[in-house]
Amino acid sequence: xxxxxxxxxxxxxxxxxxxxxxxxxxxxxxxxxxxxxxxxxxxxxxxxxxxxxxxxxxxxxxxxxxxxxxxxxxxxxxxxxxxxxxxxxxxxxxxxxxxxxxxxxxxxxxxxxxxxxxxxxxxxxxxxxxxxxxxxxxxxxxxxxxxxxxxxxxxxxxxxxxxxxxxxxxxxxxxxxxxxxxxxxxxxxxxxxxxxxxxxxxxxxxxxxxxxxxxxxxxxxxxxxxxxxxxxxxxxxxxxxxxxxxxxxxxxxxxxxxxxxxxxxxxxxxxxxxxxxxxxxxxxxxxxxxxxxxxxxxxxxxxxxxxxxxxxxxxxxxxxxxxxxxxxxxxxxxxxxxxxxxxxxxxxxxxxxxxxxxxxxxxxxxxxxxxxxxxxxxxxxxxxxxxxxxxxxxxxxxxxxxxxxxxxxxxxxxxxxxxxxxxxxxxxxxxxxxx
Numbered sequence: 001x002x003x004x005x006x007x008x009x010x011x012x013x014x015x016x017x018x019x020x021x022x023x024x025x026x027x028x029x030x031x032x033x034x035x036x037x038x039x040x041x042x043x044x045x046x047x048x049x050x051x052x053x054x055x056x057x058x059x060x061x062x063x064x065x066x067x068x069x070x071x072x073x074x075x076x077x078x079x080x081x082x083x084x085x086x087x088x089x090x091x092x093x094x095x096x097x098x099x100x101x102x103x104x105x106x107x108x109x110x111x112x113x114x115x116x117x118x119x120x121x122x123x124x125x126x127x128x129x130x131x132x133x134x135x136x137x138x139x140x141x142x143x144x145x146x147x148x149x150x151x152x153x154x155x156x157x158x159x160x161x162x163x164x165x166x167x168x169x170x171x172x173x174x175x176x177x178x179x180x181x182x183x184x185x186x187x188x189x190x191x192x193x194x195x196x197x198x199x200x201x202x203x204x205x206x207x208x209x210x211x212x213x214x215x216x217x218x219x220x221x222x223x224x225x226x227x228x229x230x231x232x233x234x235x236x237x238x239x240x241x242x243x244x245x246x247x248x249x250x251x252x253x254x255x256x257x258x259x260x261x262x263x264x265x266x267x268x269x270x271x272x273x274x275x276x277x278x279x280x281x282x283x284x285x286x287x288x289x290x291x292x293x294x295x296x297x298x299x300x301x302x303x304x305x306x307x308x309x310x311x312x313x314x315x316x317x318x319x320x321x322x323x324x325x326x327x328x329x330x331x332x333x334x335x336x337x338x339x340x341x342x343x344x345x346x347x348x349x350x351x352x353x354x355x356x357x358x359x360x361x362x363x364x365x366x367x368x369x370x371x372x373x374x375x376x377x378x379x380x381x382x383x384x385x386x387x388x389x390x391x392x393x394x395x396x397x398x399x400x401x402x403x404x405x406x407x408x409x410x411x412x413x414x415x416x417x418x419x420x421x422x423x424x425x426x427x428x429x430x431x432x433x434x435x
Contacts, residue, residue, distance in 0.1 A: 004030050009037055011079055016043040016050055016062075024054050031058050036086070038079040042067075102145055105138070106286050108425050109279035115142070115271060122269050123149035128221065130266050131244040133273030136323030139244040140204060142273065147200040152240060155199030158192050163208035171213050175220075177229035193226060193237050200240045206266070207247035207258060218262045241266070276318040276325060280388045281425060283313055286322060290329040302333050307393055308343040314389040316347055384419045396426035 003009075012030055016023040027039045038060035043051045051062035060079045063072060102120065107113045122129065123146050131139045140159060147157045165173055168182070176191030192201060203209075209217070220226045225236045243266050252258035276283065287305065295302050305313075309332075318324055332345040386405075394400040401423075402412045416423065 001026075001029060004033050009034075010083070011076060012037055012039040013076075014039060014041055016041055016054065024050075024057060024059075027054065027059060028057065036083065038083050040072075040075050040079060102149065105141060105145060106282045106289065108285055109274075109281040110420055111274040111279050112282060115273060118269075118271055119146055120149065122146070124151055125269070126240050128240075128266050128268045129242040130268065130270045131242065131273060132249075132270060133244075133246065134275045134321055135246050136321035137273040137275060138322050139273060140202060142271065143200070143202045143242045143244065146242060147202075147240075150200070150240070152199050156196050157200050157202065158196040159202040159204060160192055161204045163205040167210040167213060170210070171216065172229050174213070175216070175226050175228050176235075178231045182229070188228075191226075191228060193220060193239055194235060196239050197237050198239075200242060203241065203243045205245060206243040207245040207249055207252055211257075211259065214259045214262050218259065218265055221262075221265050276321045280314060280385060281392075281421070283325065283388075284310070284392045284426070286325055287313065287329060290326050291333065294330045294333040298333060300333060301339060302336060302341060303339045305341045305346075306343065309341050309346045310392065311389060312343050312346045314392060315385065380419075383415065384421070387415060387419055387421055391421065391423060391426040394426075396423040398423050 012027060014023040014027055018026065023041055023043075027041070030037065030039070035058075039054075039058065041051055041054045041059045041062040042065055043054075043062055044065050051059075051064070054062060060082060061075055063075055102116055105112070105116060107116050119142060129143070129146060131142060133139055143159070144157060147153060160173060162170060172182075172189070172191070174191050174193060176189050176194055179188045203217075216226065220237070221241060224238070225234045227234055249258050249263050249267075253260045253263050287310070291302055291304070294300075313325070313328070320327070328347060332341045335345045336342070387401075390401045390404050394404065398409055398412060398416075402409045405412060407415070
């Protein structure tokens with residue numbers, strides 16, 4: 001026990017009968033120090049029940065005496081391989097959780113904090129979740145976070161983009177098919193519902209699902225069973241369904257493009273993901289994360305953005321949302337020859353229009369949106385964006401922000417309260433700003 005406390009071991013090989021104790025008690029004492037180390041129990045013939053009890057209490061395996069040396073070596077090899085496999089699984093799971101854990105979803109803005117509050121409260125439920133938001137807002141990221149925070153986290157998370165497949169292939173992909181069900185079906189195939197049994201099925205762009213497939217999806221959600229294509233035998237499944245769309249499905253229902261009964265069936269727990277232009281407080285921490293990620297991938301040390309470059313990011317309308325921001329930073333990191341990214345490498349091309357709307361270029365006046373809106377709304381939007389930019393540049397220092405804005409500190413605090421902004425939310429950024 002003294003050696004176990006002071007040294008590292010790969011495996012415990014313990015006799016069931018010891019002079020001053022018993023093997024099971026010793027094994028449990030060792031596992032209390034390091035539960036990851038596998039144990040092989042050696043036992044005399046006729047003590048099989050004790051050996052089985054040892055395995056129930058944590059032993060990897062047992063070996064009956066007398067034994068062949070090669071049998072012992074084989075048991076040791078298997079135990080070591082099992083430990084290595086478990087370690088790799090934990091490592092990969094840790095990487096997955098590190099990538100999709102709540103803490104890795106940037107939520108400095110009040111709107112995104114509200115989203116994560118809803119996610120944390122509904123994650124352990126089995127209710128269908130309806131995620132609505134523009135393209136590039138991170139709908140799949142939120143769906144994976146819900147899965148990892150649920151009791152289904154050990155089961156598969158399976159995702160499908162409903163807009164990526166034609167109707168005939170989509171049905172087969174969802175429900176599977178029997179051999180010979182259609183031309184080219186040379187073998188039976190398990191569908192995504194079967195593959196995600198006990199887990200989570202994420203259906204992205206569900207607004208593009210054909211009406212015929214919608215009716216079959218409705219039946220699965222209601223009855224928790226389905227028929228593979230070409231089969232007359234139903235399959236029962238236990239699956240949590242999360243759907244996402246960038247379309248207005250209520251409007252699609254009015255136009256007859258989406259079934260109203262399916263809409264009400266999936267619209268159980270709605271989550272709205274705000275576009276980046278409505279959560280500009282998140283731009284700076286997102287930039288920080290993307291700089292680190294892209295720098296590591298490209299093996300370049302980029303320390304931050306010049307103030308003019310950050311200002312350009314803050315005033316852009318982001319029709320492509322977080323995805324567009326990440327691509328913008330990736331391009332800037334790739335092109336900059338310096339440690340500080342200047343405005344020359346930020347948003348050099350005019351963004352493509354989103355949803356048919358006319359979008360402003362980054363060189364336009366703050367607000368950048370040519371769509372006409374009420375004067376008060378435009379003024380309020382400008383004021384809030386301006387305050388976000390000033391606080392970002394000063395990293396939440398209200399005195400400096402007041403000087404830049406030409407306001408008294410008390411007046412600036414009144415504006416911050418009016419626009420639901422908190423100076424402390426801007427104080428933790430690590431993005432380097434160089435003049």
